[in-house]
Amino acid sequence: MSDTFKALVLNQQDGQTVSEIRTLGNDDLPPGDVLLAVEYSSLNYKDGLAITGRGKIIREWPLVPGIDLAGRVLESHHHDYAKGDGVILTGWGVGEKYWGGYSQRQRVQGKWLVPMPAGMDSFRAMAIGTAGFTAMLCVMALEDAGVHTDAGTVLVTGASGGVGSIAVAILHHLGYRVAAVSGKPEASDYLHELGARQILSRDEMSAPPRALEGQRWAAAIDTVGGTMLARVLAETNYGGCVAACGLAGGADLPTTVMPFILRNVSLRGVDSVSCPFDRRMLAWQRLVKDLPAAALGEIGQVASLEQLPALADRITRGQIRGRIIVDPNL
Secondary structure: OOOEEEEEEEEEEOOEEEEEEEEEEHHHOOOOOEEEEEEEEEEOHHHHHHHHOOOOOOOOOOEOOOOEEEEEEEEEOOOOOOOOOEEEEEOOOEOOOEOOOOEOEEEEOHHHOEEOOOOOOHHHHHHHHHHHHHHHHHHHHHHHOOOOOOOOEEEEOOOOOHHHHHHHHHHHHHOOEEEEEEOOHHHHHHHHHHOEEEEEEHHHHHOOOOOOOOOOEEEEEEOOEHHHHHHHHHHEEEEEEEEEOOOOOEOOOOOOOHHHHHOOOEEEEOOOOOOOHHHHHHHHHHHHHHOOHHHHOOEEEEEOHHHHHHHHHHHHOOOOOOEEEEOOOO
């Protein structure tokens, strides 16, 4: 094993975020009880904001970005992991306040890790990534609320995005009737292929609702928030559930208590960052069997660390199609 490895490191100069490929040694890595060989990571919108400095993502400098990673254990002082074990890491502030996946090696806290489930490998895990993991947690929240496949139509907002598209695929695979909201008309065929039976426009679902609207949805997964979430709640059937995991449309919620007290609607928040271990493990095991491989969508490219600054600029400008898998060993 080489004494050195490469990593993409972010720093600040004159208030601006700058990135560089640096050669590091194990002693440069942060504290932790597990040393990993990183096999793959991925490029998410949040990673793009971090690398370009267009969002207030980074909390500590210098920092290796990359909010998720998968790889193998090189050294372990944690009782649950041994050399050679395959592992996945998402959440816990990695890539934001702790060093993340854009490195050939990383040292992390063993309590953040999930063992690689049978039937999964590092490449597929990062094709799924944080987005797919969050989608599975949302589906599990609806199941926990007692939403069965015969309850009626389940709505997914932001359906052409990473979380939404995988949620559509999982729900369809499980036997739910799915409706999808998208602001991209060109994504309609793709969403139908994933299993959406009905496509609604972003404009329709963004119109401010009355306190209660006609009942349309047995349940919903919302990745948008704001006025769209308010409309979803106003249109949810009696006894239905909405799992909320995003705020792309705003952090406010301009609604009333009417859906909750007159229709017995429940709103369940879904967090993927600090999700407890047992639920994390269950979600990844479920992803092996409940997410068809064809539903992962187009893999836009497998990128090297050197390509990330340019790709980060493009993803923040909406110019990336398909998932970007990051191979730090290219």
